Amino acid sequence: MRATKTIAVLVAAVGLPLAFLVWARLEADDRLAVLEAPVEPVSAVAVRQVVDDAKPAIAQVIFDDAPSLTVNDVTGLVTAVPVVAENVIDDGDTVLEVDRVPRIGYLGPAPFHRSLVVGDVGADVALLAEVLVRWGLMSLHEGATYDQAVRSGVAALAARVGVSSDGRVFDRSWLVWIGPDPFPVSTLPALVGDRVTDGFVVATGLAPVKSVTVVEASGSPLMAPGEWVFEADGVSTVLSDGVVAEDDLAQFGSAPVDGLAGTVHRSTAREVSMIAATAVQVGTEGEACVWVDEGGAFRPVEVEVSGGRASLSEVTGLVDGAVVLVNPAAVLDDPACP
Numbered sequence: 001m002r003a004t005k006t007i008a009v010l011v012a013a014v015g016l017p018l019a020f021l022v023w024a025r026l027e028a029d030d031r032l033a034v035l036e037a038p039v040e041p042v043s044a045v046a047v048r049q050v051v052d053d054a055k056p057a058i059a060q061v062i063f064d065d066a067p068s069l070t071v072n073d074v075t076g077l078v079t080a081v082p083v084v085a086e087n088v089i090d091d092g093d094t095v096l097e098v099d100r101v102p103r104i105g106y107l108g109p110a111p112f113h114r115s116l117v118v119g120d121v122g123a124d125v126a127l128l129a130e131v132l133v134r135w136g137l138m139s140l141h142e143g144a145t146y147d148q149a150v151r152s153g154v155a156a157l158a159a160r161v162g163v164s165s166d167g168r169v170f171d172r173s174w175l176v177w178i179g180p181d182p183f184p185v186s187t188l189p190a191l192v193g194d195r196v197t198d199g200f201v202v203a204t205g206l207a208p209v210k211s212v213t214v215v216e217a218s219g220s221p222l223m224a225p226g227e228w229v230f231e232a233d234g235v236s237t238v239l240s241d242g243v244v245a246e247d248d249l250a251q252f253g254s255a256p257v258d259g260l261a262g263t264v265h266r267s268t269a270r271e272v273s274m275i276a277a278t279a280v281q282v283g284t285e286g287e288a289c290v291w292v293d294e295g296g297a298f299r300p301v302e303v304e305v306s307g308g309r310a311s312l313s314e315v316t317g318l319v320d321g322a323v324v325l326v327n328p329a330a331v332l333d334d335p336a337c338p
Contacts, residue, residue, distance in 0.1 A: 042326040043293040046273035046318050053307070054265035056217035059230060059244070061255040063207040069183055071200050072111070074098050074173045078194045083203055089183040092135055095176045095203075098196050102161045103176050106131050111177035116170040120146040128170060132157060146170075176202070209252045212244035214264060222264065232262030239264070272306060273318045276326045280305060280313050283337030290315070291325040291332065298325050300338055 069089065080097035083089055091107040108127050116125060126144040133140055137160070138153030155167030161174050183205055190202045214230045215221055222228060222242040230237055230244070235255075237248040244252070252260060279290045280303070288305050291298040303317035318324070328335035 039327070039330045041293070041296075041298075041331045043323050044276065044279075044326050046275045046315075046322045046324050048271060048320055049274055050269050050271055051314070052265040052269040053224065054263050057214050057222070057230060057262055057264040058217060058219070059232065059235070059252060059255060059260040059262060060213045060215060061252045061257070061260065062210045062212070063257070064210040066186060066207040067179075067183075067205040068201045069095065069105075069176070069178065069185075069203045069205065071095070071098075071103055071173070071176050071196065071202060072198050073115075074103065074196050074198070074200065076101075076196050078190055078192050078196060081188060081190050081192060081202075083185060083188060083190075085185055085188050085203075087185050089178055089185060089203065091178065091182070095178075096190055101163065101174075103174065104161065105176045105178040105183070107178055107180060107182070109180055112172040112175065115172045116146050118146050118148075118151055118168050125150065129153065131175070206253055209249040209255075212249060212252050212255075214239055214242050214244065216264075217261075227267040228264050229267045230262055230264050232260050235260065235262065238267060270306070270316070272314045272316055273303075273322065274312050274314060275318075275324050277308060277311050277313045279324045279326050279328065280315070281328055281335050281337050287337050288315070289337035290318070291328045291335070292318075293323040293325050298328070298332065302337070 076099035078096055078098060079100045082094050083096070089095060089105050091105065093105050094102045095105045096103055108131065110124075110127070112124055112128070114124065116128060121144055123144060125146045128146075129138070129141040129144075129150050132138045132150070132153035135157075137156040138149055141149050141153075150170075151167035153167070154170045155165055157170075157174065158165035158167065163171075163174070165171075183203070185203045186206050187204045188202070189204065190200070194200070214228075222239070228239045228242075230239055235251045237244050237251060275290060280288055281290065281300075282288055287302060289300045289302050292301050301318065301322070303315040305313055305315050307314040325331070
């Protein structure tokens with residue numbers, strides 16, 4: 001019996017003070033809650049900006065095989081190479097000398113596949129006459145027949161290359177087909193003393209650009225839609241899905257093999273409003289809106305979020321000078337977009 005009384009006294013001694021402390025704490029919390037000030041609406045003017053989303057980028061260039069300038073139907077030893085690397089071989093230039101006979105380059109649609117003689121007819125005869133007229137070795141000629149006029153021109157050509165001929169035979173080895181356009185020289189494999197055989201390479205040209213793809217500086221693809229412009233030293237081109245159009249590939253002919261650093265930006269700048277990220281709310285279907293402050297009354301306005309940085313969101317859909325509620329989640333009963 002005495003033990004029971006002792007336990008009761010201990011419970012009373014410990015429990016009553018503990019209950020009092022709990023009650024006191026609850027009372028203090030209630031009083032503090034009453035003293036807390038209500039959250040006030042915070043509004044700010046949306047800042048209008050014109051942006052083009054410029055950022056660093058790299059043009060990844062893929063080159064095709066470099067072209068070669070060759071001589072055909074020629075044998076002998078190279079006795080001179082007047083061509084200089086990084087120069088351009090043009091119509092009428094001496095490409096090289098074989099056994100001291102100059103081999104002259106010409107511009108045209110095709111090489112000569114045969115030597116010609118008086119009486120021959122064909123497109124190659126017309127081409128020969130065109131070249132001779134262009135070089136001032138014969139007067140204007142019409143037709144595609146190897147006649148006496150062409151014969152006189154061929155005799156003058158033979159004299160130019162140092163060969164004795166009456167012009168009855170045109171030796172195709174005298175001429176070297178450059179192509180339809182002048183040939184920019186990159187390297188010169190031909191050396192004096194080399195033995196020349198059919199297909200001997202005199203020079204190699206600049207490797208043409210096969211394709212160019214522009215990526216972000218990190219190497220990631222350009223994912224943003226719309227029309228973009230890539231710019232670097234001496235280069236400016238419009239992109240289509242990050243790819244350079246064929247007509248603009250030549251701009252990248254001297255690009256480093258590991259890529260050309262530059263920048264990309266939208267071809268047309270956009271007008272946006274910069275607002276606090278907390279101002280943007282979302283509806284049940286994912287639509288975005290902000291609450292515009294109209295003298296203390298707040299009205300939801302649908303916007304489109306197009307980007308952002310740090311604590312700011314970039315939106316479109318607001319009028320110039322719009323005042324936006326910065327803390328809708330803290331002051332509105334239901335801040336979600338209606």
